[in-house]
Amino acid sequence: MKASQAVINILKDWNINHVYGYPGDSVNNLIEGLRKEKDEIRFIQVRHEEVGALAASAEAKLTGNVGVCLSIGGPGAVHLLNGMYDAREDGAPLVVITGQVSHDLVGTDNFQEVNLERMFDDVAVFNKRVTSGELVQPLLKQAFKEATTHKGVAVLSIPDDVFEETVKEDKLRSTVQSNYRYFPDKEDLKNAAKLLQNAKKPLILAGKGALNAREELEVFAEKIAAPVIVSLRAKGVLPDEHPYNLGNLGQIGTKPSYEAMDETDLLILVGTGFPYRDFLPDDVPAIQIDVDPAKIGKWYPTEVGLIGDSAEILARFNEQLFRTEDRYFLEACQKNMANWWEHMDKIANIEEGKALQGPHVMHELNDFVEDNAILSVDVGNVTSWFAGFFRMTNQDFVVSSWLATMGCGLPGAIAAKLKHPEKQVWAICGDGGFSMGMQDFLTAVKYDLPINIVVFNNEKIGMIKYEQEQMGNIPYQTDLQTMNYAAFAEICGGKGYKVTTKEELRHAYADAATNNKPTIIDVDIQERAPLPGKIEWSQAKSYSKHMWKKLMEGEGNFDMPPLKTVMKRLF
Structure with missing residues (x-):
């Protein structure tokens, strides 16, 4: 069979039912193969390659499965970069296939030739140029494996003439995954349990990694009497009007979440890499749960790091912890949040x-x-x-x-x-x-x-x-x-x-x-x-500076509002 058919067979093996991209000279042989298989794999022709990469990244975020996009080499590949970096930053598995000038012309500064391996080096966890038809299957299978394992971007640059080469079918399946899981050390679980039992004002900050642990998170929060703050990507992990939910944190956050973070005596980070240190406590012990060991303590100093799946770890705590009877902090946060909703309704x-x-x-x-x-x-x-x-x-x-x-x-x-x-x-x-x-x-x-x-x-x-x-x-x-x-x-x-x-x-x-x-x-x-x-005082001060500068420089038809109006806008 042709190497282009081998590519399509691997896409089918991974249950890919559509590919985002734009046709062109250095991928036309693969496009012809997709045309023949259009009933099983739809080629979604976007009007700009950046949109194709962003769409593939979004699909990967929504499903947890690999997204796939395709472009010619040169300018088409350059256009993909924004969506590729989006996938990398949000941990979305993405496989990118780009064309390239014919393999015998690579390195000759030919028309539309770009050094794709160098260009993609920063964004990709796997980045290879295919030099012969026989390498298409093993390298594309490896690309899918790497994207899935590392939740990142894997790239294959394939000269268009390679798609036309005849290859033998590789019978080895590429979708077999090893079942493995991390689970925390018993001593770490014991130390975390002590912190949880001694805390008077525990507070949970839940991120994307908690989305698969909705039920466990709700039970855990109820058991330890802890309100829950969510990162932007975790919005919806509990319904927004859930009695334990204090909303988002930071520039897009609520006042109750800010004030709870200021009062807490134990921060529990569940599946989040919240990077804005200014919105986190100055010196409060923290328990961090994350499936990635590299994330433990990366953005906030951690007293106990628990490596593993959020749902499994929270379920273990739910089985072993006693229900906290002191609920003063939780109830105070809930009253604060009720007032916040009233305030927001008046605005809306x-x-x-x-x-x-x-x-x-x-x-x-x-x-x-x-x-x-x-x-x-x-x-x-x-x-x-x-x-x-x-x-x-x-x-x-x-x-x-x-x-x-x-x-x-x-x-x-x-x-x-x-x-x-x-x-x-x-x-x-x-x-x-x-x-x-x-x-x-x-x-x-x-x-x-x-x-x-x-x-x-x-x-x-x-x-x-x-x-x-x-x-x-x-x-x-x-x-x-x-x-x-x-x-x-x-x-x-x-x-x-x-x-x-x-x-x-x-x-x-x-x-x-x-x-x-x-x-x-x-x-x-x-x-x-x-x-x-x-509103921080520094923000209010800078905004006042802007108002004064605008007045002094006479920008447009500007009427200086009374101080009361300025302060009302700010606070």
């Missing part, structure tokens, strides 16, 4: 006729998202609005959490709908993030993917504007030109809604939730800073 509710803001748009969405829906959230102010004002129940969501790359919302929604066509899928995007890859709305139309995209349109790169202000600077080059994304949706063959009022917003949500077309809801919003749950 809007009278008819008033201009919409980010919190209003996100809050209204709660009424229309199904319980098992998937949300793909872009990066920017919308991340803050989502964290604070969308109340997850059993939904799942995907985001670029560590790389935090703008433009991830649409690719994530495309991947979610392809993988779960039976589920409702929403993309939550700012106008800045959406416009970075909006051409691939055409991909959703082409493949008849009824995704709903909400564009928060304030004609600004809002988070960057706020960051510049927070530094004490006058915002510069953060304005975006006017664009009607609803009209764009209609031109592409989808459905578009232009929204300026609450009534129009609810009508658009209701229709989008039931229609069967790719849809853009373009919502005009008034500017609002995505203020964190707790």
Whole structure:
């Protein structure tokens, strides 16, 4: 058989049912093989390779299985890098196949030749160039193994002429996995149990690694009377209005989570690599649970490190620990959180006729998202609005959490709908993030993917504007030109809604939730800073500096608000 068929056989072996990419000269022989197998493996032609890589990364995050993308060498391979780094940073297994100039021309500075091994060296856990047809099978099998084992990016660069070589079928299966697991030492478990039993104000910080331990986490929190704070990627590990949930931490966090972190006498880190040290206690003992030994103590000094699966370790504690009777700290946090929800409801509710803001748009969405829906959230102010004002129940969501790359919302929604066509899928995007890859709305139309995209349109790169202000600077080059994304949706063959009022917003949500077309809801919003749950004095001081600088330099038509108004904005 041809080497291209050997590639396809291995994709089937790994249950890959679609590949994201863009055809071209250095992969055309593989594309021909995919054409012949289109009933079993769909080639999803994106309009930009970056979108293909981001979609494959999002699929891997949602499923835990390997995502696959494909491009030509040279410029196509360069375009893949952003999605590859997104996968690396979020621990998503990704296999990337790129073309290359003919193997007898490699190194001659030929047309579109790029040193792909050097370019991919930083991002990949496995990075090889195939020099003959006989190497295609063993190297591609190894690529899948490495991506799966290390939860990272594996790359094969294959010259197009190699795909045409005749090879013998390799009968060895590539999908066999060894069943192994880590479990903590008995002495470590005993020391952790002592800390748990002696703590008066235990606090859990749960991350992505706790998503497979929802039930165990809930029982554990109840047993030791500990409130739970979640990282962004772990939003939904407990329903947002669960009595033990204090919401997110940090710039997108709640005031109760900040204050609980300030009061705790024992921090329990469950499957998280939360990197923002400023939001963690100064000197509090910590227990850390993580499946990766390298993560123990990496971002916060750990008293006891427990290496293993979160669900198994929490289940062991649930069997052995007595129920804590002193629940004063938990109950105080719960009262604090109840007050927080009241505060957030006041912000989110809007009278008819008033201009919409980010919190209003996100809050209204709660009424229309199904319980098992998937949300793909872009990066920017919308991340803050989502964290604070969308109340997850059993939904799942995907985001670029560590790389935090703008433009991830649409690719994530495309991947979610392809993988779960039976589920409702929403993309939550700012106008800045959406416009970075909006051409691939055409991909959703082409493949008849009824995704709903909400564009928060304030004609600004809002988070960057706020960051510049927070530094004490006058915002510069953060304005975006006017664009009607609803009209764009209609031109592409989808459905578009232009929204300026609450009534129009609810009508658009209701229709989008039931229609069967790719849809853009373009919502005009008034500017609002995505203020964190707790304002530090340094932030207030810098914002005041920005206001004073703007006044002194006479930027635009600026009326200095009274001090009371400034302080109200901040606090």
